[in-house]
Amino acid sequence: MGLIRFKVHDSQPISQEKAERAYMSGHDRVPWPSETYWTGEMVVMKRPVEDSGNFYIPWYVEGFGELILGTATLRQREAPYNLHVELARGKINQVRNQTYDWQSIGLHVPDRLTERIKSAVTLFSKAATNQHDPEVCVEAADQALVIALEATELLASCFADQALAARHRQDQQLGTLLGANFGDHLVDDFTARQFRNSFNSVIIPFNWRQIESQEGQYDWAIPDKQVEWGETNGLTIWGGPLVFLSESGLPDWLLQWKDDFSTLMTFVSDYIETTVARFRDRINLWECAAKTNVSQALGLNEEQRLRLTVRAIETVRRVDPNAEYLITVDQPWAEYMKNNEWELSPIHFADALARAELGLSGVNLQINVGYLPGGSPQRDLLELSRLLDLWGFLGLPLYISLTFPTSDAEDPNAYGKDKPIPNGMHEGWSPISQRAWVEKVIPLILAKRNVYGIFWNQLSDGQPHEYPHGGLFNSEGRPKPALATLATMRKYHLK
Known part of the structure; x- marks a missing residue:
C-alpha cells in the first residue's frame, strides 16, 4: 500500500471534496485507483502501488481560478511534501521543457517569455530553500506558480500564432x-x-x-x-x-x-x-x-x-x-x-x-x-x-x-x-x-x-x-x- 502526504497552507481553500478529486498517474497520464482525503492540514493519498508518479489536484490560483495542476514526478517517502512548492516545481518544469521542445522545431521565443520563466525560477528557488519558514516559502511558491502560468499562456499563444502563420503559408x-x-x-x-x-x-x-x-x-x-x-x-x-x-x-x-x-x-x-x-x-x-x-x-x-x-x-x-x-x-x-x-x-x-x-x-x-x-x-x-x-x-x-x-x-x-x-x-x-x-x-x-x-x-x-x-x-x-x-x-x- 502506497501512502503519500502533502502539507497545505491555510491560504489555499482545500476541502474534502477537492481532495477526493485529486489523483496520481505515471508517464502514461492514466489516473491510478486511489483514495484521497483532507485532514485539515494535509492531503493524504492511499494507493495500491508505491511507484513514483505525478500528483494532480484542483488548485485555486489568483488570476486564473481553479485549475487541475500537477507536480513533477514524486517518489514515495515518509516525510510530507509541501504541495505549494511541488505544484510550482511541476509547472515551471513543464513550461521550460515545452519551451525548449518548441524552440527545437523553430519557435521564436520573445524576451518577455524568457524573463517570465527566469522570474518564476528565482521565486521557486526562494521557496524551495525556505521550507523551514512556511510563510516565506508559501508566498514565494504561490508567486512562482502565478508567473509560471502567465508564461504558460504566453508560450501557448506564441506557438498558436506562429504555427497558424505557417499553416496559412501553405493554405490561405x-x-x-x-x-x-x-x-x-x-x-x-x-x-x-x-x-x-x-x-x-x-x-x-x-x-x-x-x-x-x-x-x-x-x-x-x-x-x-x-x-x-x-x-x-x-x-x-x-x-x-x-x-x-x-x-x-x-x-x-x-x-x-x-x-x-x-x-x-x-x-x-x-x-x-x-x-x-x-x-x-x-x-x-x-x-x-x-x-x-x-x-x-x-x-x-x-x-x-x-x-x-x-x-x-x-x-x-x-x-x-x-x-x-x-x-x-x-x-x-x-x-x-x-x-x-x-x-x-x-x-x-x-x-x-x-x-x-x-x-x-x-x-x-x-x-x-x-x-x-x-x-x-x-x-x-x-x-x-x-x-x-x-x-x-x-x-x-x-x-x-x-x-x-x-x-x-x-x-x-x-x-x-x-x-x-x-x-x-x-x-x-x-x-x-x-x-x-x-x-x-x-x-x-x-x-x-x-x-x-x-x-x-x-x-x-x-x-x-x-x-x-x-x-x-x-x-x-x-x-x-x-x-x-x-x-x-x-x-x-x-x-
Missing part, C-alpha cells in the same frame, strides 16, 4: 471544420442566420430518445428539416451520435432490455440502420457512438460497451459506405478512473477500435470544461496541448467538442446531472469569461494539424439542454460574445 484558408450542435429542436430564423454566418458545418444529433420514443414509431420531422437546412446552406453535416449512451439519448422502452444484451444489440442495429438508410449520402460524417468509454447507462460492462461501439461502426459502414465514421470519447483526461477499476483508459478504448480495422475515420474528444461530475475541470493551455499531442499518436484525425459555462446559477432548462464548478473562475463564470476562454483555446486547437474539426457542444440555453448555461445563445435567444469571436476566427482562418 484552412479546411478545418467549425460548427455547433443544432440540438433536438428547430431554431428560429435569427439563430439560423447567426449560425450560417459563424460556422461552416453543423451537427444534427439524431436523438434516438426523441426520434423513436415509442418502439417502432419514428418521428423524422425535426431531423428532416435540419438536414435540409444544412444542405441548402452548403454546410458540412455531422450526424449523431447515433448511440448516445446516456439517459437523455436512449428511449425509455429500451431499458426493459438492459439485462438482455443480445436483444439490446439488435435494437441498436435496427435504429442505426433505419436512420442511416434514410439519410444515406446526405451526411458527411456519422458519429456512431458517444460516451461508450465511460457511461454505465443500461448497466453495461466495459466489454459490452466496446462491442456496442463496434456494432455501431460496422452498421453505419455497411449502410453508408461513402461517409466517414467517428466515435466520441468523453472525459479524455480520464479523471473518473481514480474511483473505479477500469481496464481501458479513453485513449486505450479508442486505440482498440482503431486497431480493429473497422474503417474508423477519426475520434471526437468531448471536453465539457468546468462541469462536474461528468465534465472536465479546467486546465491550462499546455495541458490541453499535451492532450492533443498525445491523442495524435493514434494516427487518426481528431475532432474536438467543447462546452464552457457562462454562469453557475440554476438553469431551469438543463436536464443533465453536471453543474458548473462553484467559484471555478476567478472572476466568475460569465459570457465574458467564456469569450476570453474561446479567444485563448481555439487558436491553439486550430494550430494542431491533427485536428480536423472544432464543434461547440450546445447551441442555445433557450431549449432543453444537458450542460447549464453552456450555449452560445442565452435563454432569451440572444447571442453571447463568444459567438462573434468564433465567427471572426472562422472568417480569418477557415474556408
Whole structure:
C-alpha cells in the first residue's frame, strides 16, 4: 500500500471534496485507483502501488481560478511534501521543457517569455530553500506558480500564432471544420442566420430518445428539416451520435432490455440502420457512438460497451459506405478512473477500435470544461496541448467538442446531472469569461494539424439542454460574445 502526504497552507481553500478529486498517474497520464482525503492540514493519498508518479489536484490560483495542476514526478517517502512548492516545481518544469521542445522545431521565443520563466525560477528557488519558514516559502511558491502560468499562456499563444502563420503559408484558408450542435429542436430564423454566418458545418444529433420514443414509431420531422437546412446552406453535416449512451439519448422502452444484451444489440442495429438508410449520402460524417468509454447507462460492462461501439461502426459502414465514421470519447483526461477499476483508459478504448480495422475515420474528444461530475475541470493551455499531442499518436484525425459555462446559477432548462464548478473562475463564470476562454483555446486547437474539426457542444440555453448555461445563445435567444469571436476566427482562418 502506497501512502503519500502533502502539507497545505491555510491560504489555499482545500476541502474534502477537492481532495477526493485529486489523483496520481505515471508517464502514461492514466489516473491510478486511489483514495484521497483532507485532514485539515494535509492531503493524504492511499494507493495500491508505491511507484513514483505525478500528483494532480484542483488548485485555486489568483488570476486564473481553479485549475487541475500537477507536480513533477514524486517518489514515495515518509516525510510530507509541501504541495505549494511541488505544484510550482511541476509547472515551471513543464513550461521550460515545452519551451525548449518548441524552440527545437523553430519557435521564436520573445524576451518577455524568457524573463517570465527566469522570474518564476528565482521565486521557486526562494521557496524551495525556505521550507523551514512556511510563510516565506508559501508566498514565494504561490508567486512562482502565478508567473509560471502567465508564461504558460504566453508560450501557448506564441506557438498558436506562429504555427497558424505557417499553416496559412501553405493554405490561405484552412479546411478545418467549425460548427455547433443544432440540438433536438428547430431554431428560429435569427439563430439560423447567426449560425450560417459563424460556422461552416453543423451537427444534427439524431436523438434516438426523441426520434423513436415509442418502439417502432419514428418521428423524422425535426431531423428532416435540419438536414435540409444544412444542405441548402452548403454546410458540412455531422450526424449523431447515433448511440448516445446516456439517459437523455436512449428511449425509455429500451431499458426493459438492459439485462438482455443480445436483444439490446439488435435494437441498436435496427435504429442505426433505419436512420442511416434514410439519410444515406446526405451526411458527411456519422458519429456512431458517444460516451461508450465511460457511461454505465443500461448497466453495461466495459466489454459490452466496446462491442456496442463496434456494432455501431460496422452498421453505419455497411449502410453508408461513402461517409466517414467517428466515435466520441468523453472525459479524455480520464479523471473518473481514480474511483473505479477500469481496464481501458479513453485513449486505450479508442486505440482498440482503431486497431480493429473497422474503417474508423477519426475520434471526437468531448471536453465539457468546468462541469462536474461528468465534465472536465479546467486546465491550462499546455495541458490541453499535451492532450492533443498525445491523442495524435493514434494516427487518426481528431475532432474536438467543447462546452464552457457562462454562469453557475440554476438553469431551469438543463436536464443533465453536471453543474458548473462553484467559484471555478476567478472572476466568475460569465459570457465574458467564456469569450476570453474561446479567444485563448481555439487558436491553439486550430494550430494542431491533427485536428480536423472544432464543434461547440450546445447551441442555445433557450431549449432543453444537458450542460447549464453552456450555449452560445442565452435563454432569451440572444447571442453571447463568444459567438462573434468564433465567427471572426472562422472568417480569418477557415474556408
